[in-house]
Amino acid sequence: MTSLQNKPVPTASKPRWLTRIRFKNGSVLSWTLVFLLGLFIAIPLLQLLVDSLSNGGVQTWQDVLFGRIAPNLLWRPLRNTLFLGTFVAVGTVVLGGYLAWLVVMTNMPGRGLIGSLASIPYIIPSFAIALAWETVFRNDRLGGRVGLLQGLGLQVPDWLAWGAIPVALTLLVHYFSLGFLLISSALATINVELDEAARMTGASRFRVLRDITFSLITPAIVSAALLSFANSVSNFAAPAILGLPVRFETLSTRIFGMIRIGQSERAYVLTIVLIIIAGLILWANSRIGRRRSFTTLTGKGGRYKPQDLGILRWPLFLSALLISIATTVLPLLVLLGSSFSRRTGSFTDGFTPHFWIGLSDPNIAQGQPGILRNPQIVDAAVNTVGLGFLVAFFASAIGILIGYVLVRHKEGRFNGLIGSLSYVPFFIPGIAFGAIYIAQFGRPIGPFPALYGTFALLVLAAVFYNLPFTSQAGRAVMNQIADELEEAAVMGGATFWRRISGITIPLALRGIIAGAVLVFIKMVRDLSMVIILATPTTSVLSVVAFEYASEGFTQFANAITVIIALLSIIVTLAARRWQGAAQPWSES
Amino acid sequence: MTEKSAITIKNLTKKFGDLYAVAGIDMEVPQGAFLVLLGPSGCGKTTALRMLAGLEEPSGGEIWLHDTLVSNGNVGIITAPGQRNAGMVFQSYALWPHMTINQNVEWPLKVQRWKASDRRARVREVLTFLNIEAFGDRYPGEISGGQQQRVAIARTIAPRPKFLLFDEPLSNLDAKLRAEMRTELLRVHRLTGATSVYVTHDQVEAMTMATHIAVMREGHIEQFGSPKTLLDQPATPFVANFIGTPPANLIRAEVQNGRFVFHDLDMGSSVGHEDKKSAWLMYRPDTLRLHKSAGSNCLPVEYVEATPVAGQVIVTVWHGDRRLNIITGELPDAQLGQELYLEFPAHPSKVYQDNNEQF
Numbered sequence: 001m002t003s004l005q006n007k008p009v010p011t012a013s014k015p016r017w018l019t020r021i022r023f024k025n026g027s028v029l030s031w032t033l034v035f036l037l038g039l040f041i042a043i044p045l046l047q048l049l050v051d052s053l054s055n056g057g058v059q060t061w062q063d064v065l066f067g068r069i070a071p072n073l074l075w076r077p078l079r080n081t082l083f084l085g086t087f088v089a090v091g092t093v094v095l096g097g098y099l100a101w102l103v104v105m106t107n108m109p110g111r112g113l114i115g116s117l118a119s120i121p122y123i124i125p126s127f128a129i130a131l132a133w134e135t136v137f138r139n140d141r142l143g144g145r146v147g148l149l150q151g152l153g154l155q156v157p158d159w160l161a162w163g164a165i166p167v168a169l170t171l172l173v174h175y176f177s178l179g180f181l182l183i184s185s186a187l188a189t190i191n192v193e194l195d196e197a198a199r200m201t202g203a204s205r206f207r208v209l210r211d212i213t214f215s216l217i218t219p220a221i222v223s224a225a226l227l228s229f230a231n232s233v234s235n236f237a238a239p240a241i242l243g244l245p246v247r248f249e250t251l252s253t254r255i256f257g258m259i260r261i262g263q264s265e266r267a268y269v270l271t272i273v274l275i276i277i278a279g280l281i282l283w284a285n286s287r288i289g290r291r292r293s294f295t296t297l298t299g300k301g302g303r304y305k306p307q308d309l310g311i312l313r314w315p316l317f318l319s320a321l322l323i324s325i326a327t328t329v330l331p332l333l334v335l336l337g338s339s340f341s342r343r344t345g346s347f348t349d350g351f352t353p354h355f356w357i358g359l360s361d362p363n364i365a366q367g368q369p370g371i372l373r374n375p376q377i378v379d380a381a382v383n384t385v386g387l388g389f390l391v392a393f394f395a396s397a398i399g400i401l402i403g404y405v406l407v408r409h410k411e412g413r414f415n416g417l418i419g420s421l422s423y424v425p426f427f428i429p430g431i432a433f434g435a436i437y438i439a440q441f442g443r444p445i446g447p448f449p450a451l452y453g454t455f456a457l458l459v460l461a462a463v464f465y466n467l468p469f470t471s472q473a474g475r476a477v478m479n480q481i482a483d484e485l486e487e488a489a490v491m492g493g494a495t496f497w498r499r500i501s502g503i504t505i506p507l508a509l510r511g512i513i514a515g516a517v518l519v520f521i522k523m524v525r526d527l528s529m530v531i532i533l534a535t536p537t538t539s540v541l542s543v544v545a546f547e548y549a550s551e552g553f554t555q556f557a558n559a560i561t562v563i564i565a566l567l568s569i570i571v572t573l574a575a576r577r578w579q580g581a582a583q584p585w586s587e588s
Numbered sequence: 589m590t591e592k593s594a595i596t597i598k599n600l601t602k603k604f605g606d607l608y609a610v611a612g613i614d615m616e617v618p619q620g621a622f623l624v625l626l627g628p629s630g631c632g633k634t635t636a637l638r639m640l641a642g643l644e645e646p647s648g649g650e651i652w653l654h655d656t657l658v659s660n661g662n663v664g665i666i667t668a669p670g671q672r673n674a675g676m677v678f679q680s681y682a683l684w685p686h687m688t689i690n691q692n693v694e695w696p697l698k699v700q701r702w703k704a705s706d707r708r709a710r711v712r713e714v715l716t717f718l719n720i721e722a723f724g725d726r727y728p729g730e731i732s733g734g735q736q737q738r739v740a741i742a743r744t745i746a747p748r749p750k751f752l753l754f755d756e757p758l759s760n761l762d763a764k765l766r767a768e769m770r771t772e773l774l775r776v777h778r779l780t781g782a783t784s785v786y787v788t789h790d791q792v793e794a795m796t797m798a799t800h801i802a803v804m805r806e807g808h809i810e811q812f813g814s815p816k817t818l819l820d821q822p823a824t825p826f827v828a829n830f831i832g833t834p835p836a837n838l839i840r841a842e843v844q845n846g847r848f849v850f851h852d853l854d855m856g857s858s859v860g861h862e863d864k865k866s867a868w869l870m871y872r873p874d875t876l877r878l879h880k881s882a883g884s885n886c887l888p889v890e891y892v893e894a895t896p897v898a899g900q901v902i903v904t905v906w907h908g909d910r911r912l913n914i915i916t917g918e919l920p921d922a923q924l925g926q927e928l929y930l931e932f933p934a935h936p937s938k939v940y941q942d943n944n945e946q947f
Contacts, residue, residue, distance in 0.1 A: 007596035487643050487923045492696030492747065493670025502695065 022532060030405055030414045036398065036420035038463045044440040045275075045424065048432075051269035051439055064269040075269060077249040081274070084168055084250060085233040091172040092228035093221055093305040096179020099320055103180075104187040105213075107306040108317050115184070117324035122177040122518070123540055123568040124331060125525035126544040127237030128561040130170045131549060132331035135338050135345055137161045142245055147343045150332075158276040167239050173327045178231070179224035185514070186220030187213070189480055193283075205307070223472050226426070230468070233274070234429035236528035237546065252429040252528065253409075259435055259532070275424075332565060339559040353414075355555035371559050377544060381563070383455070384524055384540040388571075390459045392520040395466040396474075396512055402467075403474025404504070408486070419471075426468040430528030436531065437461040453535045465529055466519050473518075477511030478504075517575045521568040593652070593767070594619040594751070594783040595640070600649035601661070601807075602635050604827070609635040617800060622784045624794040626830075627804035633787045636804070640785060641753050643670035643674050653751065664745030670699070674751035675744035675782075679759060681736050683728035683743070689715070690724040693743045700747055701923035714742040718772070718778075730794065734765045742772070745780055752777065754786040758793065770797060791831050803827050825868045825940040829947045834902050834913035836937065837871045848936070853885055856935040862933055868947070869936035872899055873915040877931040878903060880922070891922040898905050 052060065064074055096118075102108045103115045121129070138147035139156040150155050159165050214221075239250045249257075251274045258267035309316055339356065345350040354361070359371040371377045402422050406415055425433060437460070442452035451457035481504060489499045505512070523530075527542045534543045541564050549557035595617040602610040610632040612621045617623045625633035638644040639659060640651060648661030658667040683692055690711055715721040718738040718841045723731050728739065732785075734825040737757065744752065754773070758766045774797055777784045788794055794801050795815045803810045803818065803826070811823040822828035830838040841855050844862055848855035850869070879886060890911065891903040896902075896919065903914045905928060912930065922928060 225725075267660040435636045482682065484678040484681060485684055486678050487641075487669075488676070488678060488682040488684070488743070489699070490643065490669045491641060491674065491744075492699050493668070494696070496701060502699075503684055505682070 001473050013067055021057070027146045030409070030412055033398075033405060033418050034421075035400060037418060037467075040460070041409050041421050041424050041467075044436045045428075046548070047440045048268050048271060048436050050471065052265050052272060052307040055265045056262060057583075060265045061269055064266055065273075073254060073266070074251075077251050077270075078253045078273070078277075080164065080248060081233055081250040081252070082277075083164065084171060084235075084239075085229040085540065087168045088171045088175055088232035089225040089229040092170075092179035093183075093225050095172070095176040095323065096181075097183050097221065100184035100187055101209075101324065102320050104184050105307050106309050106313075106316075108309055108313055108320065109320070110317055114317075114320045115325055117328050119177050119572065120569065121173055121331075121553070122175070122181070123521050123525065123572065124174070124328070124565050125237070125480060125527060125561060126171065126174040126235055126541075126545060127241060127527055127546075128269050128335060128525075128558075128565070129174050129331050129585060130167075130241040131554070132334040133166055133170050135334050135554070138345065143300045147345055148347060151348070153347055155168050158246070162246040163243055166242045167248065167250075170238045171235055174332070175228040175231055175382065176327070180222075181514075181518070182220045183217060185511075185566075186217040186476075190415055194431060205489060215390070220476070223476070227469065227472070230426040231472050233427070234431075236531075241549075248377045252431060255429060255435075256431050259431065264435065265301070267432070267435065270489060271428065271435075274429065274432075280384060289386055323420040327397060328373070330578065332562070335558045335565075336562055339562060344554045355559050365553055365556065368553070368556065371563075377541070377560065380539045380541050380544050383538060384542070384564075385567070387455075387462065387530075387540060388520040388523040391462040391466060391523045392516040393508065394459070394463045395470045395519050396516040398463070399467060399470025399472075399515065400474040400477065400512055402431075402471040402504075403476070403478040404500070406471075407477055407478035408483070422471040424468070425465050429467065430526065430530075431532055433465050434461060434529045434532035435556065454537065455468065455538050458530065458533050459510075460535055461529065462523055462526075466522065469522075470515055470519060473511060473515035477508045477515075480511070481507050513575055517572055524568050525564055580585075592618050594621065594654060595623070595701050595785070596650075596652035597636075597640075598650040598652075600636065600651060601647045602632070602639060602644060608632075608638070608647075608807045610830070613804075613807075613809045615802060615809070615812060617783060617785075619783055620781060621799045622774075622786065622797055623802065624798035624801045624803055625785065625787045625802050626791060626794040626798075627790070627810075628789055628830075630806075631804040632807040633789075633804050637753055637755055637785060637787045640751075641674060642667065642672055644688060667755045672751065674753055675747065675749035675751050676753040677744050677755065677757045679742050679756045679761075681728075681740040681757075683736055683739055685728055688725050688730070689720065690837045692728065692739060693746050698745065707734045707928075714734045717776075722809045727886055733760055734769070737761060737765075737769060738772070741776060744808065745776060745782075745785050748780070750782055752780065752784040754784065756788055757786075758788075758790075761913055766793075773797065783925075791835075792833060795831070795833075803830060822870070822938070823869065825945070825947055826941075828870045828938065832873075833897075834873050834904075836904040837873065837876070837912045838868050838910075838940075839871070839910065840866055840906075840942060841869050842866050848939075849886060853887060853932065858939075861939060861941075864942060866942045868940040868942055870938040870940065871932065872901070872937045873913045875933045875937060876912070876914040878905070878914055878916060878920060879929040879931060880920075882929050883931065886931050888927050891920065891924060891928050893924070894919050 005018040063069060099114060099118045103111045103118070108114070114312055134147060136148050137156050137160055138145070139150050140146050141158055141161065147156065147161075188206055234252055236252045236256060239248060239253050243249065244253055251270055255267045255270050257272065258264065337347055338345065340351040340353060341347055341349070342352050352358075354364055354370060356370045356415070357372050360362070360367045360369045360375065366372070402418055405412060406419055409415065426570065428436070438452055439455060441457055441460070442450055444450045451460070485507065486503055489503050494502065527546055530540050531543050531546065534540055541560055545557045545560040545564070548560065593614065593616045597613060597615040600610055600613050601608060606785035613636065625636055627633050635644060635682055639646050642659060642665050646659050646661050650657060650661070651659040653672060656667060658672055659665050684695070684821050693711045693714060694707050697710060702710070711724070712721065715724060718741060719847075720735055720738045720742065721733060723739075728736055731739070733799075740757070758769055758774070761769060770793060786797065798815055800812065801815055801818055802812045805826055811818060811827045818827060818831050822831060822836065826836050829838050839850055841850040843849075843858045843861055843866060846858055846862060847908075848858045848867065848869060855869055858867070878913060882888070887907060889907045892904040892906055892911075894903045901916050902920050903916055905912050905914065907930070914930070920928070
């Protein structure tokens with residue numbers, strides 16, 4: 001009857017992992033993921049270390065870290081890189097969080113408009129924003145053509161035209177919408193009762209915002225900061241365009257430069273240094289964030305009643321509108337305008353559609369036809385769309401599986417490994433990731449042929465390159481689906497695949513698609529990774545645009561960039577519309 | 589294990605990290621019983637239920653359903669949750685928000701490969717049984733909490749499970765609905781003939797519904813028995829203090845010269861406890877008397893409140909920080925905070941060893 005013994009009687013046991021594996025859902029999945037991540041992330045990473053020692057051995061490391069070249073090669077670029085990462089991470093959370101709060105939680109007018117605008121900058125390639133910046137602010141320091149402002153007779157100071165400030169602002173403009181997207185979706189899904197309960201205690205609006213709302217969305221804020229930090233650290237185009245001319249170097253421009261001049265061991269050393277530093281940040285973050293996993297959405301929480309901003313409604317709207325216009329409409333207008341301008345960087349010397357639809361004319365742009373008449377560009381466009389779709393699909397599929405394993409089987413033995421490995425590419429600059437893949441898969445492995453120059457290699461690299469993002473998204477999505485919803489299906493006897501397809505995926509679909517769309521857009525506008533993997537037969541639009549820009553054909557580059565932006569915007573809008581139609585239950 | 593036990597639990601444990609959520613429980617529950625796992629939050633009752641369901645692996649011990657070993661500490665889960673012939677009603681109801689009521693109820697039947705015509709008939713049947721047939725085409729977000737509860741029950745009983753598991757299913761409902769749903773759940777229990785296990789912290793629910801109650805505390809079972817046994821012979825002061833409306837009163841008395849003494853009052857003979865310093869004395873609420881003026885062997889107390897219940901009145905008073913309940917025939921004529929005098933009977937209803945615990 002009653003049992004009051006204090007300690008349970010120990011039961012004799014055989015090795016548990018042997019017997020348990022069969023019954024433990026998710027362990028087959030865990031093994032599969034460990035295998036995939038090992039093959040496509042861990043092993044290539046080790047290869048990187050091996051290759052860094054391949055020519056000159058330890059001496060290479062000594063030179064890069066402590067040699068005469070070290071300050072120029074490593075330390076100064078490192079300082080610049082960390083500055084950019086920190087600036088963008090903080091800026092992303094502040095700016096993105098501010099707009100997210102306004103759009104999701106207040107009665108500010110024009111919330112839909114701001115919401116749509118705030119997601120656009122991410123669509124525009126960072127090199128496009130950098131080019132737009134250059135088009136406006138370029139001064140006469142380097143000689144040659146000048147930007148719009150200088151053209152109007154204004155003297156633009158160097159700090160505004162070149163180096164740290166323009167690069168940091170360009171990157172912030174590009175990445176803050178990531179913070180907006182993550183934070184606004186977190187805000188939209190927290191249970192309103194948690195907030196109301198806090199308000200009932202008599203806490204002030206600010207206090208509730210700080211202690212409850214803010215704390216609940218901390219995971220979203222942390223991942224927004226993490227993602228934007230990682231992205232801006234590995235960004236190549238903005239510092240290449242606005243920094244390099246005045247020798248403002250970051251680690252990724254240094255890595256690119258080293259690979260370009262054939263000193264790949266030095267590039268690999270720099271890459272490893274970058275990965276280690278970023279890894280420390282990641283580790284610190286996981287120490288802080290370990291206990292911050294919330295299952296907030298129970299499937300029945302109410303919706304937020306918009307906060308009344310009172311007299312501040314319109315001023316705040318104006319501030320949001322200014323931010324949105326400065327980061328979306330303005331750069332796009334500059335790009336579009338300059339793609340029609342007869343003379344580079346000038347809106348006062350007349351306009352021409354030549355760079356879009358003109359036939360070859362030896363007097364203009366060395367006889368290049370307009371981009372819509374150029375068969376190479378049409379091929380590149382087809383490649384771009386194909387790449388975007390394939391990568392979005394595969395990266396999201398693997399990402400949601402990772403999220404599933406990490407959230408549903410919190411005690412799984414490989415969780416730490418899966419979580420860390422899927423994060424790793426965060427901190428590998430796109431260029432370096434591409435280079436690693438060439439080193440690893442460019443030669444035949446066993447029965448598998450060399451993949452260099454193939455479309456397959458591009459897709460493979462891009463899928464794993466995007467995994468940090470999709471697995472984060474997968475995790476966030478899974479965290480929002482209450483365990484009980486799936487357990488109820490378990491009780492009904494549903495198998496793993498049945499549960500996944502019948503319950504989890506339909507509930508997670510909105511989140512999965514949002515993530516997949518972002519990946520698609522990211523691939524369409526990515527430059528840093530594809531620039532090293534794409535070859536003339538597998539070229540994509542962004543690479544073509546960048547090549548035009550660096551050769552001085554600004555109008556062609558900007559015209560292609562406008563196409564990239566349009567493509568991305570159309571896809572985003574279509575996906576949003578479809579999501580709305582796919583979830584009738586959430587309309588009530 | 590006896591022949592007719594539907595559920596047999598042997599020395600079941602569950603460890604989370606270094607903590608035992610369930611620290612070795614044993615139980616035998618006959619076919620058709622309505623077992624309530626009762627205890628304060630954190631006592632391990634939900635963990636025990638989830639192990640029965642197969643949603644958690646035991647760290648040690650065994651669970652048998654009829655004559656099948658479904659879980660043990662070595663292998664973990666031997667029979668998958670879906671193969672246990674058990675249905676579960678979750679605290680949050682866990683209705684799938686992307687499916688209509690019909691789809692919610694039908695889905696488990698699909699999983700179990702019922703024929704389409706049988707499915708539709710069964711969905712109709714259980715929805716009618718629970719008086720929610722009108723809501724079949726709505727989504728869970730479009731019906732009230734009470735209706736959601738009924739849908740959750742309908743979904744659970746649709747596949748005709750042999751075991752029904754309930755995880756505090758009524759805790760999200762208001763008092764009136766809760767009383768209504770208690771009756772409803774008992775009806776479901778009786779008509780399905782299933783063996784039910786019900787987790788709650790509400791002793792009223794336990795006393796009204798259960799055929800068997802396991803009172804749990806800190807991972808152990810304090811007492812296992814029928815509601816009447818628990819009420820008549822509470823095995824521990826914890827049970828005495830937890831069960832009953834109102835629960836019994838406990839005071840800690842000192843042992844002096846063969847007598848129990850509490851605040852200089854003589855509480856009766858301490859025979860059997862002479863070697864101890866103190867003991868817990870239990871007094872049923874109907875053995876105590878309240879007076880407006882001091883008398884011999886009376887304890888001054890502070891009046892708190894009175895609740896009329898079925899022709900009688902439950903009076904609550906404070907003595908220091910201890911709450912005492914008395915059942916009297918009529919409402920006392922007293923103000924909040926007024927001093928009254930409590931008269932104890934010559935002997936306590938029961939005496940418990942003092943193990944240095946507080947109640």
